[in-house]
Amino acid sequence: MGRSPCCEQAHTNKGAWTKEEDQRLLEYIRIHGEGCWRSLPKAAGLLRCGKSCRLRWINYLRPDVKRGNFTEEEDQLIIKLHSLLGNKWSLIAARLPGRTDNEIKNYWNTHIKRKLVSNGIDPQTHRPLNQAATDANTVPNTPTTELDFRNVPRVSNNKFTAKPSLDFKSNEFRIKAKAESLEEGNSSSSGMTTDEEQQQQQQQQQHKDEYPGDGQELNLDLSIGISSSGKKKKKKNSTTGESKPQLDYRNFHFPGQASICLCCQLGFQTSEICRNCQNTNWFNRYC
DNA sequence: AATCGGACCAACCGCCCTACC
DNA sequence: TGGTAGGGCGGTTGGTCCGAT
Known part of the structure; x- marks a missing residue:
């Protein structure tokens, strides 16, 4: 039933990212660029799910991410x-x-x-x-x-x-x-009460x-x-x-x-x- | 000082879409 | 045409912080 996990769950870290993990991910993307998230963790020496790497990059590590309060x-x-x-x-x-x-x-x-x-x-x-x-x-x-x-x-x-x-x-x-x-002022024509x-x-x-x-x-x-497309599902x-x-x-x-x-x-x-x-x-x- | 509860937010989960074979 | 891998999305969870008591 359902899809297989995107990676070997038993051998992946979960929870907050450490500085070292961030550094590894940053360094890898700096050299190789984004993409192929599934194979990235192994190539970068990270014990993380590819999805997790992608999320970390998109939401936190990307250089153009603006942090701070919303205006x-x-x-x-x-x-x-x-x-x-x-x-x-x-x-x-x-x-x-x-x-x-x-x-x-x-x-x-x-x-x-x-x-x-x-x-x-x-x-x-x-x-x-x-x-x-x-x-x-x-x-x-x-x-x-x-x-x-x-x-x-x-x-x-x-x-x-x-x-x-x-x-x-x-x-x-x-x-x-x-x-x-x-x-x-168009409410008067609607027949509404005061x-x-x-x-x-x-x-x-x-x-x-x-x-x-x-x-x-x-x-x-x-x-x-x-x-x-007939393949589109609800x-x-x-x-x-x-x-x-x-x-x-x-x-x-x-x-x-x-x-x-x-x-x-x-x-x-x-x-x-x-x-x-x-x-x-x-x-x-x-x- | 300790505890509690709410706020905040990073990260995860499950599902879906699309490209490709 | 159908199956699958890869990527993306929205919803949810859980850890941490901080102020109130």
């Missing part, structure tokens, strides 16, 4: 990206130079989550907590399907709507997300506090290509056994906006040349 700007960017991408830590990390997915994940779980909760925001849905609770009670418990829109990362709160659609002809799953200007209006205004104020850069119109037209939750739909983010593209990266679209880059656009990861493919 307020980084905080806001993480929150924003999480509202768009969900727990896709590697994707979020790709937008924060020098930060690793593990670091961001830890920071989210220990700091930002609590901060959002204290501000009355549901960290998973990015909507006001009371509303998230209401939604949780009203959403029918339908079986999970290949394209379960409930599991698509939500695009922020009630003023930030996501409209998923499936185009079978083009084999594309499209999310149209539009952030309406919070400055527009109390509801006040509540919504409070929520909007919370949203402003949470997303200071959200005053402007933001129009995302994200397309996610569905892999045509990810199973290890505890519940529930399947989750897999979105192929590498096929994300931004119709009509192909020359701007997501970061720039969101207005987080103020310099003429976005630093992130210089990266070579897939997310910047269209930059």
Whole structure:
């Protein structure tokens, strides 16, 4: 059952890395470069699993790893990206130079989550907590399907709507997300009571506090290509056994906006040349 | 000074995807 | 076309630190 271990578990060290191990790994990668993690430990004289070496290198030893506290700007960017991408830590990390997915994940779980909760925001849905609770009670418990829109990362709160659609002809799953200007006074036409209006205004104020850069119109037209490969499997939750739909983010593209990266679209880059656009990861493919 | 509990974070685990044969 | 190795990802665990009592 299952895969065989990636290495001989009986002869590998576990736990914290020693300085000597770090030194060996650094020295080996300095000479031979990254890659072939499975064979690396033996070649480098390390009693470690290849995966462990990779993690150590990526999360700690890599020279471009930025250490230290997160700035307020980084905080806001993480929150924003999480509202768009969900727990896709590697994707979020790709937008924060020098930060690793593990670091961001830890920071989210220990700091930002609590901060959002204290501000009355549901960290998973990015909507006001009371509303998230209401939604949780009203959403029918339908079986999970290949394209379960409930599991698509939500695009922020009630003023930030996501409209998923499936185009079978083009084999594309499209999310149209539009952030309406919070400055527009449009609640009066909704037929809400005064109390509801006040509540919504409070929520909007919370949203402003949470997303200071959200005053402007933001129009995302994200397309996610569905892999045509028959080999693609649905990810199973290890505890519940529930399947989750897999979105192929590498096929994300931004119709009509192909020359701007997501970061720039969101207005987080103020310099003429976005630093992130210089990266070579897939997310910047269209930059 | 000792103990306890919460916060933090490095590291591990299990699963999945993709390239390759 | 199917099997497998290698690499990557998200979730979880466990050790350490530090402040409160």
